[in-house]
Amino acid sequence: MTQFAEQPLPFDFDEATPVPMPTGRTPSYMADHRKRLRTRFMDGGGNAMPDYELLELVLFRAIPRQDVKPLAHRLIAEFGDFNRILSAPVERLRAFKGVGDAVIVELKVVEAAAQRLARAKVLNQHVISSWDALVDYCHTTMAHRETEQFRILFLDRKNVLIADEEQGKGTVDHVPVYPREVAKRALELNASAIILVHNHPSGDPTPSQSDIDMTSKVENACNALGLTLHDHLIVGKSRELSFKSAGYL
Numbered sequence: 001m002t003q004f005a006e007q008p009l010p011f012d013f014d015e016a017t018p019v020p021m022p023t024g025r026t027p028s029y030m031a032d033h034r035k036r037l038r039t040r041f042m043d044g045g046g047n048a049m050p051d052y053e054l055l056e057l058v059l060f061r062a063i064p065r066q067d068v069k070p071l072a073h074r075l076i077a078e079f080g081d082f083n084r085i086l087s088a089p090v091e092r093l094r095a096f097k098g099v100g101d102a103v104i105v106e107l108k109v110v111e112a113a114a115q116r117l118a119r120a121k122v123l124n125q126h127v128i129s130s131w132d133a134l135v136d137y138c139h140t141t142m143a144h145r146e147t148e149q150f151r152i153l154f155l156d157r158k159n160v161l162i163a164d165e166e167q168g169k170g171t172v173d174h175v176p177v178y179p180r181e182v183a184k185r186a187l188e189l190n191a192s193a194i195i196l197v198h199n200h201p202s203g204d205p206t207p208s209q210s211d212i213d214m215t216s217k218v219e220n221a222c223n224a225l226g227l228t229l230h231d232h233l234i235v236g237k238s239r240e241l242s243f244k245s246a247g248y249l
Contacts, residue, residue: 159193194229211232
């Protein structure tokens with residue numbers, strides 16, 4: 001049975017501080033602007049829109065009667081792009097002027113939807129034949145994180161993905177990994193093979209010596225238990241590195 005643990009939202013709706021909204025009707029110029037953006041989105045899709053306009057569309061629901069364009073521009077300037085805003089830690093978003101819990105909820109709903117859509121394309125799929133979708137999923141969930149995250153993809157005897165689990169979080173340049181725990185978890189899930197995945201918040205997926213050493217230790221632990229380590233993916237901002245393709249495995 002596929003095992004994907006749902007992660008709880010990192011904030012409590014019952015304790016959320018409501019964001020005050022102005023009273024009265026939305027000014028006509030603002031309503032017209034929002035209508036134009038929505039029409040452009042429906043006609044051409046998100047790919048034709050710059051990041052700040054796509055962000056405006058998300059902010060419309062959270063801030064219904066204010067001009068959100070200035071806030072969208074400030075968020076882009078602070079975080080860099082649309083994806084990094086979605087994946088930013090809740091604490092950092094909450095500390096940003098103009099962002100309240102209503103905005104955070106909208107951003108995190110979009111992030112969760114994007115991850116779930118990408119995950120659906122790899123669930124119960126043969127990993128080798130759906131490799132591009134798997135890489136896209138890893139990029140969607142990890143490329144824009146500000147700290148390192150280590151995940152393990154567990155495969156059955158037919159190389160079908162049966163579980164995807166986060167094994168640890170770290171700092172901007174390190175996450176602790178315990179090879180014995182990796183192998184132990186694979187046995188608990190009755191997996192036959194695994195794929196290691198972690199991100200480099202710097203954006204450069206080039207493996208460090210500690211990445212290489214850790215992978216070697218995990219491979220040794222897997223070999224001792226009859227498990228196969230198919231690959232280790234390092235996710236950067238715009239590209240990924242495969243240990244197998246690069247000759248490290």
